[in-house]
Amino acid sequence: VQLQAYGGGLVQAGGSLRLSCAASGDTFSSYAMGWFRQPPGKEREFVAAISWTGSSTYYVDSVKGRFTISRDNAKNTVYLRMNSLKPEDTAVYYCAQGPNGPGSYYPNQYNYDYWGQGTLVTVSS
Numbered sequence: 001v002q003l004q005a006y007g008g009g010l011v012q013a014g015g016s017l018r019l020s021c022a023a024s025g026d027t028f029s030s031y032a033m034g035w036f037r038q039p040p041g042k043e044r045e046f047v048a049a050i051s052w053t054g055s056s057t058y059y060v061d062s063v064k065g066r067f068t069i070s071r072d073n074a075k076n077t078v079y080l081r082m083n084s085l086k087p088e089d090t091a092v093y094y095c096a097q098g099p100n101g102p103g104s105y106y107p108n109q110y111n112y113d114y115w116g117q118g119t120l121v122t123v124s125s
Contacts, residue, residue: 001025001114005095008119011085015123019080021095021116029073032100035080036109037091038118044094048080049106058106063089085123092118 007019019035034049048069049058057069068081078095098112105111 001027001097003095003097003114003116005093005116005119008093008121010122010124013085013087013123013125015085016081016083017085017121019082019093019095019119019121021078021080023076023078023097025076028076028097031097032106033069033071033078034096034098034106034112035069035078035093036096037089037093037121039088039091042091044109046107046109047093050078052100056103058103060107082121085121087123087125090121090123092120094118 002024003021005021011017030052032049032051035047036044037047038044046060047063048067050069050071054071066084071078095116096112097114
């Protein structure tokens, strides 16, 4: 499985971006997908996850109400819509694929098997 994340860029505070992550192979629709981010000088952290059907989504508290994760299994693509961006959202954003599980499972990056290369989001104040 190969994951290709794109859509990052420079945006002003309050602006919006949509990240996309395209997956190769024919098993995309069977697995959960997650987005993580790594701010400059910090550890990688969980942002959002979506179950294989798309019926369940999970978010870190700091992005709830601003970010929306979605997926299109016909296109093998997962999205992260980011609104009301803040300077503290500045980070390299990674998509990841992993087995389905309970909600508590998704924030743990070690539960994911495949990772994209990351796309940089910079939010200016």
